[in-house]
Amino acid sequence: MSSSSQISESPKSNFLSSDFLDVFLEKRSWEPGWLVDFRKESWEKYLDLPKERLKDENWRFSPRSRFGYSNFPELTKSERESTLNCDDTSNVFFESLNQTILDSPSILSDLPNLTEPNLGSISNLLLCRTFAENGFVIKAPKQFQSNSIFKTTNFAPQNNKSRFQQNFIFLEPHSELTLLEWYESEDNSSGLLSNTSNIFLSENSIFNRVVIQKLNHESTFLHHENIELQKGSQFNNIIVQLGSSQSRIESKGSIFGEGAEFNNSSICLGIHKQLFDQRTIQHHSSPNSNSNLLFKNALLDEAKSVFSGMIKVDPEAQNTDAFQTNRNLLLSNEAEADSLPGLEILANEVKCSHGATTSKIDDQELFYLLSRGIPKRTCEKLVVLGFFDEVISKIKNDDLLNQLRNEISAHFDTTI
Amino acid sequence: MIKPSNIEIDREKGNFHYPTSSYAFDAGIGLSAEVIKYISEVKNEENWVLDHRLKALSIFEKKPMPTHWASKDLENIDFDVIRYYLAQGQQPSRTWDEVPDDIKETFERLGIPEQERKFLAGVEAQFDSEAAYSRMKEDLEKEGVIFVGPTEGLKDHPEIFRKWFGKVIPSSDNKFSALNSAVFSGGSFIYVPPGVKLAQPLQAYFRINAENFGQFERTLIIADEGSEITYMEGCTAPKFETSTLHSAVVELVALKGSKIQYITVQNWSNNVYNLVTKRAIAEENAEVRWIDCNIGSKLTMKYPGVVLKGRKSRGEVLSIALANDGQHQDTGAKMIHSASETSSNVIAKSISIGNGRSSYRGLVQIPGHLKNCKNNTECDALLINSESQTDTYPAIAVKGDDNSVQHEASVSKVSAEQIFYMQQRGLSEAEAMSMYVNGFVNDLIREFPMEYSVELKRLIDLEMEGSVG
Numbered sequence: 001m002s003s004s005s006q007i008s009e010s011p012k013s014n015f016l017s018s019d020f021l022d023v024f025l026e027k028r029s030w031e032p033g034w035l036v037d038f039r040k041e042s043w044e045k046y047l048d049l050p051k052e053r054l055k056d057e058n059w060r061f062s063p064r065s066r067f068g069y070s071n072f073p074e075l076t077k078s079e080r081e082s083t084l085n086c087d088d089t090s091n092v093f094f095e096s097l098n099q100t101i102l103d104s105p106s107i108l109s110d111l112p113n114l115t116e117p118n119l120g121s122i123s124n125l126l127l128c129r130t131f132a133e134n135g136f137v138i139k140a141p142k143q144f145q146s147n148s149i150f151k152t153t154n155f156a157p158q159n160n161k162s163r164f165q166q167n168f169i170f171l172e173p174h175s176e177l178t179l180l181e182w183y184e185s186e187d188n189s190s191g192l193l194s195n196t197s198n199i200f201l202s203e204n205s206i207f208n209r210v211v212i213q214k215l216n217h218e219s220t221f222l223h224h225e226n227i228e229l230q231k232g233s234q235f236n237n238i239i240v241q242l243g244s245s246q247s248r249i250e251s252k253g254s255i256f257g258e259g260a261e262f263n264n265s266s267i268c269l270g271i272h273k274q275l276f277d278q279r280t281i282q283h284h285s286s287p288n289s290n291s292n293l294l295f296k297n298a299l300l301d302e303a304k305s306v307f308s309g310m311i312k313v314d315p316e317a318q319n320t321d322a323f324q325t326n327r328n329l330l331l332s333n334e335a336e337a338d339s340l341p342g343l344e345i346l347a348n349e350v351k352c353s354h355g356a357t358t359s360k361i362d363d364q365e366l367f368y369l370l371s372r373g374i375p376k377r378t379c380e381k382l383v384v385l386g387f388f389d390e391v392i393s394k395i396k397n398d399d400l401l402n403q404l405r406n407e408i409s410a411h412f413d414t415t416i
Numbered sequence: 417m418i419k420p421s422n423i424e425i426d427r428e429k430g431n432f433h434y435p436t437s438s439y440a441f442d443a444g445i446g447l448s449a450e451v452i453k454y455i456s457e458v459k460n461e462e463n464w465v466l467d468h469r470l471k472a473l474s475i476f477e478k479k480p481m482p483t484h485w486a487s488k489d490l491e492n493i494d495f496d497v498i499r500y501y502l503a504q505g506q507q508p509s510r511t512w513d514e515v516p517d518d519i520k521e522t523f524e525r526l527g528i529p530e531q532e533r534k535f536l537a538g539v540e541a542q543f544d545s546e547a548a549y550s551r552m553k554e555d556l557e558k559e560g561v562i563f564v565g566p567t568e569g570l571k572d573h574p575e576i577f578r579k580w581f582g583k584v585i586p587s588s589d590n591k592f593s594a595l596n597s598a599v600f601s602g603g604s605f606i607y608v609p610p611g612v613k614l615a616q617p618l619q620a621y622f623r624i625n626a627e628n629f630g631q632f633e634r635t636l637i638i639a640d641e642g643s644e645i646t647y648m649e650g651c652t653a654p655k656f657e658t659s660t661l662h663s664a665v666v667e668l669v670a671l672k673g674s675k676i677q678y679i680t681v682q683n684w685s686n687n688v689y690n691l692v693t694k695r696a697i698a699e700e701n702a703e704v705r706w707i708d709c710n711i712g713s714k715l716t717m718k719y720p721g722v723v724l725k726g727r728k729s730r731g732e733v734l735s736i737a738l739a740n741d742g743q744h745q746d747t748g749a750k751m752i753h754s755a756s757e758t759s760s761n762v763i764a765k766s767i768s769i770g771n772g773r774s775s776y777r778g779l780v781q782i783p784g785h786l787k788n789c790k791n792n793t794e795c796d797a798l799l800i801n802s803e804s805q806t807d808t809y810p811a812i813a814v815k816g817d818d819n820s821v822q823h824e825a826s827v828s829k830v831s832a833e834q835i836f837y838m839q840q841r842g843l844s845e846a847e848a849m850s851m852y853v854n855g856f857v858n859d860l861i862r863e864f865p866m867e868y869s870v871e872l873k874r875l876i877d878l879e880m881e882g883s884v885g
Contacts, residue, residue, distance in 0.1 A: 057485050333784050336815040343808040345827045348799035352827040356812055359820035
């Protein structure tokens with residue numbers, strides 16, 4: 001520990017400096033050679049990236065400077081691993097990234113062949129691939145079924161440090177799994193967590209996932225996820241964001257198999273100066289598939305949300321049903337919601353639509369509650385909880401649902 | 417049931433080309449400061465206009481192409497082979513008889529002025545760079561309505577037009593507005609005095625007749641307090657071997673309580689790049705309405721906008737786009753709210769046939785200090801064949817808890833059951849399809865003046881031919 005703190009004194013400790021990678025790789029010399037090569041390759045790609053363009057549609061409306069690494073120039077020394085919990089892991093491979101690299105690196109052998117979702121943060125993605133020291137790996141075997149919820153808790157670092165994390169989730173044919181991903185901060189100091197998830201759903205598998213982001217209000221959350229759906233598979237995703245100072249989520253669902261179903265939903269409750277930047281793609285490459293997206297944001301104080309969604313339907317993806325909805329509720333004069341819903345349709349046998357609305361609480365609804373003697377702030381909270389219920393009521397587990405409602409309520413109360 | 421087809425629309429039906437022997441004024445090929453000085457000299461312009469043009473040229477040279485979001489097709493435009501100014505030395509004729517025979521023949525073939533001028537308050541017909549014919553009812557002239565070209569407008573009425581010229585759309589707005597500001601010629605400058613309500617529309621026809629020619633007309637309409645005006649424009653061009661460029665700038669100023677309605681039926685041949693900047697300013701209680709119909713051109717990029725500057729002003733864009741084989745209709749609307757209690761409405765319908773591509777690109781902006789602003793946007797796209805393509809790229813930025821915005825878009829195809837229903841009642845498949853498409857845009861077409869809605873239905877039928885079967 002003492003030697004590492006000496007390193008942090010030198011400028012070499014900045015992970016964006018040219019010679020840092022060697023120090024980093026030396027520390028992780030126990031890794032297999034192909035992974036070292038992969039890290040080096042990702043770093044080369046990072047260096048070769050063209051200069052950021054001033055005007056980039058993928059960053060439209062987003063104050064890009066808030067997502068920079070300059071305030072978090074060093075990797076965290078804290079060895080706090082993601083925690084993994086489940087009472088039924090009999091047949092499922094469920095390990096931390098480091099343990100997986102040590103024990104079963106073959107599970108990760110596809111890593112270098114992964115496609116790169118590009119919704120703007122290719123640099124973050126490449127840094128994640130270069131410097132990931134944390135994360136988790138799940139592999140559900142064929143026909144796996146369980147009533148248990150798999151849970152991981154992941155941590156944003158402390159003291160202005162950065163942490164990179166890579167997660168892999170593979171579901172083999174006909175398996176079904178429910179996962180709760182929890183993100184929080186180690187303590188009250190600021191930190192940056194950059195997280196990449198690759199999710200592969202084989203034929204007829206079903207993956208239910210709830211992501212809860214509750215970082216402290218000083219931290220930055222960067223999250224990429226790339227979901228590949230094969231024939232007949234189903235993905236039900238619910239993202240709940242309450243925390244962080246600024247968060248950017250890039251979520252890409254690619255449908256490669258007939259009859260797949262992709263459901264992506266999210267809620268954000270923004271207070272103070274929180275910024276929630278969300279970029280999504282629903283990409284249909286196969287016929288007869290469905291996708292459905294519902295992103296809801298409620299914004300107080302000076303909070304801001306950006307939603308950019310795209311439905312892409314390839315020419316061969318006939319009989320696609322794809323929908324996209326963005327609803328924003330503004331509760332203060334300084335709150336801001338920007339929407340960029342998009343469609344790119346190249347097949348004609350489709351049903352596609354998107355809708356985006358931004359508005360305040362309906363005066364009549366508010367009056368109804370006020371006339372029953374409920375204080376205004378409580379009325380607003382009730383309306384917001386009701387507004388979010390369309391998304392979170394999809395969570396089947398009652399305990400988790402109640403816990404979430406309480407979290408939302410408590411988060412709302414912190415603004416008073 | 418609906419099969420893709422490669423049948424090319426018979427463009428000869430719309431071949432209005434007439435060879436014109438010689439042009440008295442020709443600025444040559446390519447763009448340079450000399451070309452601009454030549455244009456300015458021919459037009460005998462004042463120095464400030466020339467300075468304005470030269471400044472715009474330097475902006476044009478500096479600005480990049482907007483290809484980071486727009487179609488890469490723009491890179492195919494070769495600015496060095498375009499002719500920027502061609503005129504036969506014509507002065508706008510006051511009577512139809514004075515119009516040179518060959519120009520008259522072209523317009524007659526379009527079947528336009530003779531028939532319709534009876535119904536119109538004023539007509540202007542532009543042939544390549546300059547207006548060939550301009551006529552306005554005398555009683556309107558007495559009331560003080562001004563309807564002239566930009567050269568006359570800036571020379572004879574500087575007190576009216578100079579104040580607003582280039583103010584709604586500055587030269588630096590985008591690369592093509594800069595190009596237009598540098599080489600503009602032709603177009604309409606209109607002023608409607610306070611309280612004057614034009615019962616009949618003013619009308620302009622634009623026509624490109626020479627190969628490799630770029631048309632850069634400039635329109636500025638000022639509706640003074642409490643006045644009302646409807647302006648209609650139509651565009652045609654013969655089909656040449658090489659692509660042609662049309663890049664207009666249209667500025668509308670709706671002062672307090674006035675109403676402007678601007679109607680476009682764009683039917684350029686399908687090798688014209690149609691890159692047009694259109695924007696309006698609406699002051700207190702004013703209303704601006706763009707009715708935009710794009711059927712022709714190779715690539716159209718046009719996003720009529722309204723800056724809602726005064727309290728209770730209203731902006732509206734009604735848009736119909738039809739993209740056939742090889743066409744890309746990239747259209748949309750911009751609504752910039754900058755005063756309280758303003759409202760805007762956008763209804764866009766697009767139809768993609770064959771491998772045609774239609775896109776909607778929109779912007780709605782409401783800052784936080786405003787109260788009670790509303791926007792409604794609806795985009796509906798219809799896909800006819802399996803290679804047809806449609807995109808929607810709206811951008812909505814809203815701040816504050818006192819404004820409301822809704823946006824909705826849908827994509828659908830002609831349903832087989834409906835076609836079957838009509839066939840079962842004795843219509844051919846093509847007729848049924850045509851009827852379906854006309855039904856799809858019908859509620860928008862009803863907003864058009866009579867003669868335009870008839871023409872539009874005919875144009876849609878024409879475009880639909882051969883797309884089925």
